[in-house]
Amino acid sequence: MWKNKSNGKRYIGSSENLRARFLNYLNTNYLLRNTFMYICRALFKDGYSNFSLTILEYCEVSELLIREKHYWDLFKPEYNIAQDPTAPMSGRKHSDKSKTKISDALVGNTNGFKKSQPRPEGAGSPSQAIEVTDKKNNTTTSYDSISEAARALNIPNHSIILNYILRNQQKPYKGRYTFKKL
Secondary structure, eight states, X not given: OEEETTTOOEEOOOOSOHHHHHHHHTOHHHHHHTTTSHHHHHHHHHOGGGEEEOOOOOOOGGGHHHHHHHHHHHHOOSSOOSSBTTBTTTTOOOOHXXXXXXXXXXXXXXXXXXOOOOOOTXXXXXXXXXXXXXXXXXXXXXXXXXXXXXXXXXXXXXXXXXXXXHTTOOSOBTTTEEEEEO
């Protein structure tokens, strides 16, 4: 748990690899690349000396999200964007500025986002729709692309899912998810 000493705001996270997680948070380039995360902005703005870092608990990988949810409920961390660690996209809202940029892009205004041009036929690789089965919650969800699934599941790199499929793996990823091409 990161805690801002000056305002008391907290961030609660979990990781299978604490070393890698700490190296990310202690890397200025990582903070600058991830300014959409409140904790990254706060660490960069206020500096590490204004934060305390506490390891709340060590647990089995299969229990990470359950324990993280427990601490979210206990501490109500202000720097966490999502409302539930098992549903990382919940609770996220676009700012008014982002909404304007999206709206402008949709009507062809290129002042916000650059409107993408359709690919010439045969250029690039098409998106691969996949089905994700969550063994823990006994649910199955379809995604239009591997990248979309990776974002929704908070998997840091879509190639993890791609390799899972290409290697025809049977063991659930993180003991929880299985992936299948549609």
